[in-house]
Amino acid sequence: MLGHTYLALAAVSAAAAPSVSSAEQENHIRDVLAALQENPWTATLLGQPISFLTHFMPPEYAVITLCFFTLTLSILLPYGLQLAFASSSVASESTDEFERAIRHARLDAISKRPNTYPPSCPVSTPQGDAKVQTFHRDRDMYTVELAATKKQIDVPAKQISSTRVQDLFIYPIKSCGGIRLTCATVLSPTRERGLQCDRQWLIVDSKNDFVTQRKHPKMALIHPRVDLDNPNSLTLTADGVAPLVVPVLTRGTERNVRVWKDRIDAIDQGDAAAKWIAAFLDEPTFRLVRFKDSYSRQCDPAFAPDHETGACFALGASLSTLSGFADGFPILIAATASLDVLQDKLQRPIDIARFRPNIVVTGCPAWADDTWGDFEIGGLRFRNVKPCSRCSMPSVDPAKGAKDDAALSNIQDVLKSERNGKDLGFLDKKEHNVFFGSNVVCDVLGPLSIGDEVKVLTMLA
Structure with a gap:
């Protein structure tokens, strides 16, 4: 609209050029202005301002003045809007920081109370x-x-039974075997968020799409090893195959890979690693990549708007989280009592590894984590962002690297009867959505160990 206004002004200004006598020029300008008045838009944008200006100056000068004003406005307005939105963004960020500071101060105060469990816990x-x-x-x-x-x-x-950490797991390569730890670090000082070295590597196909046990259950038999004190290499191991030490490559061939709906920058880890994986899985196009250190990936803002995935921050830096290739959130917590309920219903043992948790707690009732809002483990503070919806992954027997369709059917049947979205009121409240465990983010970062006690600070509304 501003461009159309300027063109109309240019036409009027051209009519004001002194190429004819002043009387003819004035008559011509008035004819043009009269024509502009017939259109409601130009009448409002041009006719009224020019009519006002002609009280103080000749029509041709009024046109030139308005033309100059419009041209100046067309140049300055974008800059003004940019500055205004920038100021608004800064103000919004300041407000968010202020709200986070208040929230943390409140939780600091709650943390000092003597009771471990709040009302309704x-x-x-x-x-x-x-x-x-x-x-x-x-x-x-x-x-x-x-x-x-x-x-x-x-x-x-x-x-009252104390709730404590029973197991800690990391999964260096997404969808491959896990490593049971006695202690872990939430956020390595110079690398990722989430548990250190958790899901920092990924297997991709020829289209750079992520590969998982859902289609390739044999991935469960790949057991990566990594030295957490000096994580400069990854060792690929599997029964019957010679291990391969893969040096961490932070530079080299970049690949923009897909994990669900996200596109993520990653570094290819070389031909030797690709050859080992391709041979074991009998998939010649598969490659091993690692999350690019400088890349950041946003958690779902509907649940954790102030958290990212995979960014590099120093210990204690602003709130961002996650190990790079996790499905959506950095840490999964589950309770042994919840698994006990499943096993009682199924009348058979089920390995917790089927659900691939990072933190396993014991001492609390089944599904207690559904209700926790903010909680502490040792000196770390966590926030429950959403229940974890489950797919077909529990159908894979991690000890055999093969799908157990009977187990999947039974597990899904039990979860649908006990843990469906409609009955629990979770997320979109659909019956076919089933849940086990909780996705959490960590707001205070540092070491975590087996035996650490859980202190519940707040309950979910």
Whole structure:
């Protein structure tokens, strides 16, 4: 519209050029202005301003003045808008930082309270699973409501089962075998977020699309090894195959790879690694890539707007997270009691490795993590962002590297009856969506060990 206005002004300005007598020129200008008045847009944008200016100057000068003003505005307006939006963005970022600071201060205060569990938190007691009603600080005692009878009883705090870390896992190559750890680091000081070296490598096909156990279950038999104290190489191992040490390449052939809907920059890790993987999986086009250190990947802003995946930050830097090639969030936590429920329903043992958690906790009731909002493990602070929806991955027996269709059918049937989105009110509330474990992000970063106690700070609304 501004361009059309300027063209109209240019036409009027040209009519004002002194190529004819002043009387003829004035009449011609008035004819042009009259024509402009017939159109409602030009009447508003040109006619009225020019009519106003002609009270103070001849028509030709009024046209030239308005033309100059419009031209100046057309040049300055984009810069003005850019500055305005930039200021708005800075103000928004400042507001976000302020809100985060308030939130962290609030959690710092809550963290100092003596009770481990807040009201409404599920706990395990000698009398059975229960839900906290009140904590009596003077008596160091909880009033809880028993899940089975809805009866309220008082239980000494020392009799409430403590929730602790039982297992820690990382999966250096996405969808390959995991490594059980006794301790881990959430955010390496110079590398990724999430647990150190977790899902930093990825196998891709000829189209640079990610490859998983869903189509290639034999990937479960690839057991990568990495020295967490000096993670400058990755060792590929599998039964019956000579191991291969793959030096970490941070420069070289770049590939823009796909993980679900995300496109991610990665570095190809060389022909030797590709040859080893291609031979083991019998897929000649497969390549091994590693997450590019300088690349950052945003978590789903609907759940974790202030977190990224795979960015390089120093310890304690601004909130960003995740190991690079995770499906969407950096850390998956699950409870042993939840697995116990599945095993009781299935009447058969199920390895927790089928669900590929990073942190396994024990001592809490089944599905307790559904309800946790903010919680601490040792000195680290985590935030529950969403329940973890499950796909066909649990159908793969990690010990055999083959699909167990009977197990998948049974697991899915149990989860659909006990853990479907409609009954739980999770996400889009669809019956076919089933859930096990919780996706979390870490807000305070550092070491994590087996045996660390979980302290629940807030509950999800």
